[in-house]
Amino acid sequence: MTKQIYDFSEGNMKMRNLLGGKGANLSEMTNMGLPVPHGFTVTTEACHEYQQTHQLSKHLLNDIDQAIQTLSQQTNKEFNGTSHPLLISVRSGAAISMPGMMDTILNIGLNDQTVVTIAELTHNERFAYDSYRRLLAMFGNVVYGISEASFDQVLTDTKNAHHYESDLDLTVADLKQIVSHFKNIYEISDKGVFPQDPKEQLLAAINAVFDSWNNHRAQIYRRENHISEELGTAVNIQEMVFGNYGENSGTGVAFTRNPSTGEAGLFGEYLLNAQGEDVVAGIRTPQPVATLKASMPDTYEQLLDIANKLETHYREMQDLEFTIEDGRLYLLQTRSGKRTPSAAVKIAVDLVGEGLIDQKTALLRLEPESISKMLHPEFDLHDLKQHNLLTTGLPASPGAASGQVYFTAEDAKRASDAGQKVVLMRSDTSPEDIEGMIVSQAIVTSRGGMTSHAAVVARGMAATGVVGAHELEVDYERKIAKVKGQIIREGDWVSVDGTSGNLYSGMVKTRDATIKGELSAFLNWAKQNSKMGVYTNADTPKDFQKALDFDADGIGLTRTEHMFFKPERLLQMRRLILAEDLQGRKDPLAKLLRMQQGDFYELYKLAGDKEVTIRLLDPPLHEFLPHDEKEIQAVSKQTGISPELLRDRINSLKESNPMLGHRGDRLAVTFPDIYEMQVQAIMNAVIRLAGEGITVQPHIMIPLTDSQAEMAWVRDLVTKQIKQSSNEKSIKVQYTVGTMMEMPRACMTADAIAESSDFFSFGTNDLTQLTFGYSRDDVGSFMPKYIEYGILPADPFQTIDVEGVGELMKIAIEKGRKTKNDLPIGVCGEVGGDPKSIEFFEEIGITYVSCSPYRVPVARLAAAQAHIRHLARQKAVKQPVQPELVSFFVD
Numbered sequence: 001m002t003k004q005i006y007d008f009s010e011g012n013m014k015m016r017n018l019l020g021g022k023g024a025n026l027s028e029m030t031n032m033g034l035p036v037p038h039g040f041t042v043t044t045e046a047c048h049e050y051q052q053t054h055q056l057s058k059h060l061l062n063d064i065d066q067a068i069q070t071l072s073q074q075t076n077k078e079f080n081g082t083s084h085p086l087l088i089s090v091r092s093g094a095a096i097s098m099p100g101m102m103d104t105i106l107n108i109g110l111n112d113q114t115v116v117t118i119a120e121l122t123h124n125e126r127f128a129y130d131s132y133r134r135l136l137a138m139f140g141n142v143v144y145g146i147s148e149a150s151f152d153q154v155l156t157d158t159k160n161a162h163h164y165e166s167d168l169d170l171t172v173a174d175l176k177q178i179v180s181h182f183k184n185i186y187e188i189s190d191k192g193v194f195p196q197d198p199k200e201q202l203l204a205a206i207n208a209v210f211d212s213w214n215n216h217r218a219q220i221y222r223r224e225n226h227i228s229e230e231l232g233t234a235v236n237i238q239e240m241v242f243g244n245y246g247e248n249s250g251t252g253v254a255f256t257r258n259p260s261t262g263e264a265g266l267f268g269e270y271l272l273n274a275q276g277e278d279v280v281a282g283i284r285t286p287q288p289v290a291t292l293k294a295s296m297p298d299t300y301e302q303l304l305d306i307a308n309k310l311e312t313h314y315r316e317m318q319d320l321e322f323t324i325e326d327g328r329l330y331l332l333q334t335r336s337g338k339r340t341p342s343a344a345v346k347i348a349v350d351l352v353g354e355g356l357i358d359q360k361t362a363l364l365r366l367e368p369e370s371i372s373k374m375l376h377p378e379f380d381l382h383d384l385k386q387h388n389l390l391t392t393g394l395p396a397s398p399g400a401a402s403g404q405v406y407f408t409a410e411d412a413k414r415a416s417d418a419g420q421k422v423v424l425m426r427s428d429t430s431p432e433d434i435e436g437m438i439v440s441q442a443i444v445t446s447r448g449g450m451t452s453h454a455a456v457v458a459r460g461m462a463a464t465g466v467v468g469a470h471e472l473e474v475d476y477e478r479k480i481a482k483v484k485g486q487i488i489r490e491g492d493w494v495s496v497d498g499t500s501g502n503l504y505s506g507m508v509k510t511r512d513a514t515i516k517g518e519l520s521a522f523l524n525w526a527k528q529n530s531k532m533g534v535y536t537n538a539d540t541p542k543d544f545q546k547a548l549d550f551d552a553d554g555i556g557l558t559r560t561e562h563m564f565f566k567p568e569r570l571l572q573m574r575r576l577i578l579a580e581d582l583q584g585r586k587d588p589l590a591k592l593l594r595m596q597q598g599d600f601y602e603l604y605k606l607a608g609d610k611e612v613t614i615r616l617l618d619p620p621l622h623e624f625l626p627h628d629e630k631e632i633q634a635v636s637k638q639t640g641i642s643p644e645l646l647r648d649r650i651n652s653l654k655e656s657n658p659m660l661g662h663r664g665d666r667l668a669v670t671f672p673d674i675y676e677m678q679v680q681a682i683m684n685a686v687i688r689l690a691g692e693g694i695t696v697q698p699h700i701m702i703p704l705t706d707s708q709a710e711m712a713w714v715r716d717l718v719t720k721q722i723k724q725s726s727n728e729k730s731i732k733v734q735y736t737v738g739t740m741m742e743m744p745r746a747c748m749t750a751d752a753i754a755e756s757s758d759f760f761s762f763g764t765n766d767l768t769q770l771t772f773g774y775s776r777d778d779v780g781s782f783m784p785k786y787i788e789y790g791i792l793p794a795d796p797f798q799t800i801d802v803e804g805v806g807e808l809m810k811i812a813i814e815k816g817r818k819t820k821n822d823l824p825i826g827v828c829g830e831v832g833g834d835p836k837s838i839e840f841f842e843e844i845g846i847t848y849v850s851c852s853p854y855r856v857p858v859a860r861l862a863a864a865q866a867h868i869r870h871l872a873r874q875k876a877v878k879q880p881v882q883p884e885l886v887s888f889f890v891d
């Protein structure tokens with residue numbers, strides 16, 4: 001029989017898979033000698049067994065009895081005891097933390113008898129009955145599924161009846177009455193009575209925690225966060241300590257650094273005379289932890305000291321849960337704190353500065369995707385002045401977002417499904433709201449503090465969040481919110497600034513964020529620690545400048561066709577295509593040449609000494625032609641060609657499968673003058689820059705190549721033009737001519753193609769299309785089902801298909817480098833900016849990726865992580881490595 005129960009003294013932080021994160025860390029803290037109430041953990045293995053059989057095994061029941069015995073000895077208290085009753089909490093805790101998703105029950109062991117004993121023993125009747133009513137509510141909710149609201153309503157009614165301001169005003173008599181009301185709720189609900197036997201309470205609670213692994217919100221959370229269904233949860237059973245013991249007691253949560261900004265220093269909140277989730281649930285507005293310094297200086301010092309110890313021990317920002325019972329401090333949980341992407345960067349950089357971690361570890365601590373969230377726009381300060389500041393709350397999660405207001409998660413979800421941008425506005429949020437929160441641009445609450453549920457979730461999702469905007473009065477019934485005499489209705493636009501906490505009416509314009517401070521240092525490390533280059537796909541100086549701001553290594557792909565879509569160019573392009581003979585093509589070509597050389601000049605000039613790769617014309621010609629009668633009439637007027645002739649010409653260019661038709665270098669073979677013009681334009685730009693003392697090495701890329709003979713033919717065309725241009729001006733130009741690798745046949749014959757090619761660049765979009773036989777423009781009709789049914793693990797146009805397309809890439813790389821062993825090989829399709837794909841590209845020896853400007857920093861970090869892990873894996877063959885280096889960000 002395997003061991004299914006571990007005392008806190010037996011476990012450690014490395015056992016998170018078996019003990020769950022909470023259990024493993026409770027053990028670790030116990031062994032560090034920190035003040036943790038005694039307890040034990042039922043393992044995730046026991047949970048697996050339970051998921052099969054839906055009951056606790058005999059063996060486990062036995063072990064639980066034993067463990068409770070041990071706990072009684074450790075605490076000098078007795079479960080169901082008549083003199084010193086033992087009260088315990090039953091706490092869920094999976095290997096990967098899922099805050100608030102699963103259930104916990106406090107004060108187990110109380111019943112009609114022990115509540116009296118405890119009241120007498122402590123001379124604190126209020127505390128005893130306050131604990132009892134809490135147990136009744138939590139047990140009813142978690143075990144029987146009775147809604148929390150029905151219990152809350154009783155509390156609210158009692159408070160209203162006596163005009164109390166807070167739950168603290170409830171008297172012993174009130175609490176006793178509430179207890180009996182709560183028992184009534186059980187009766188009315190018809191789900192079962194509250195079991196008086198503590199043992200029965202305990203077992204029901206354990207069952208419920210195991211069951212909670214499969215509750216709806218936990219499933220949604222796992223799906224959203226890609227957490228495996230298999231993990232299961234552990235259960236922690238722990239002696240209670242009491243933050244609701246009186247004014248010298250309390251409960252709180254603290255981060256060792258600010259989770260919103262990353263700033264160093266203890267950051268958190270607590271409530272006096274409160275228990276458990278009161279702080280997070282926003283029952284009362286909590287106080288900042290710093291105020292403890294004045295009210296309980298010794299406890300504060302102790303907390304500070306423990307926080308530092310934990311951070312040093314874990315080498316990571318920690319999120320602590322603590323309780324003060326009559327002046328004595330207890331630690332109830334520690335874990336890696338959730339934080340905003342910008343806080344994550346600052347913390348990682350600071351921890352390196354403090355010598356706690358090295359650069360590589362720091363780089364592995366941030367999910368590449370979260371970088372793109374940091375680059376989200378900020379409100380345009382100028383436009384902001386035109387908008388009305390509604391109110392200000394706490395800046396819980398930075399960002400700037402606008403959307404239409406909805407007051408319930410369901411309404412928000414529905415509006416979002418209908419394509420609206422939504423802002424979820426509530427007095428507070430709870431785990432049931434998770435679906436609505438996921439779809440919201442921003443989350444606003446009127447109650448709660450920086451560690452409230454809304455704040456934590458918003459930060460976790462990198463959604464903009466403002467909480468505790470207490471001037472806001474949400475009226476769920478009428479679906480409005482009032483603020484300073486103004487009314488916000490469902491569907492109204494508001495703008496939320498999560499950095500300042502400000503809420504504005506209307507939709508405020510945004511502007512691009514920039515890379516500065518810690519992020520810039522962090523991305524520099526990423527560059528130093530990666531092997532792959534990160535280039536950008538850019539067709540305009542504006543895009544290129546953006547990418548350069550993000551420190552792109554250069555341009556990996558300029559799509560020249562995009563340059564022809566401006567109206568005056570489109571006209572020339574159309575004249576070119578519609579011309580009847582070579583003579584008629586001359587004039588539009590000359591005009592296009594002039595415009596195109598200007599484009600290239602600008603790009604080269606911006607590039608400085610960085611490389612720019614230009615791809616010659618790729619799409620089928622009919623893309624440039626008018627598509628409907630109205631356009632035909634207009635073009636006819638512009639060009640003087642009759643509509644009939646136009647229609648004829650358009651018809652003659654029509655193809656059944658244009659993506660497989662007359663495009664790419666096939667155009668070079670049939671209309672060589674177009675490629676010649678483009679090469680001449682490149683050369684004219686190079687020559688002009690040479691005149692300014694700037695040397696440019698042009699890199700010219702040929703699309704759609706499928707054979708060596710074809711590549712050789714086009715290469716010849718291109719090089720002849722280069723030579724002609726440079727001879728005319730008698731200058732020497734270094735250049736390369738490479739091929740897109742996007743045809744399966746090209747991959748299979750890459751050794752031959754490499755003979756006529758100075759570099760390869762995988763066009764993964766076309767390569768994926770042709771490997772699967774999926775038309776890129778038509779996948780929408782079936783791809784979603786393929787992914788839903790698991791026939792495809794992911795959209796192969798977004799994440800590289802390793803087994804098929806990846807295999808072709810490997811073949812092409814191997815063959816290509818057999819011919820030229822230092823052949824540069826890039827990737828310039830959509831997947832070039834995808835972190836998972838980049839991990840694969842590192843393994844197969846890709847030289848560089850090229851992606852859209854905003855993906856550049858994401859790809860940069862992904863490239864660094866891929867390289868760091870690659871090196872770690874190589875080393876791991878010889879010796880075991882830190883798990884952190886291989887698996888991603890454990891908390």
Ligand code: ADP
Nearest residue numbers: 089091092100104238239240241276277321332
């Ligand atoms: P979650 O995973 O949702 O955070 P926890 O198991 O951490 O749930 O429990 C929530 C809160 O209940 C804790 O933060 C703590 O305040 C309180 N709690 C849990 N166990 C105990 C205990 N043994 N004594 C006092 N408070 C407890």
Ligand code: MG
Nearest residue numbers: 100102103104
């Ligand atoms: Mg909870």
Ligand code: MG
Nearest residue numbers: 100321332333
């Ligand atoms: Mg907790």
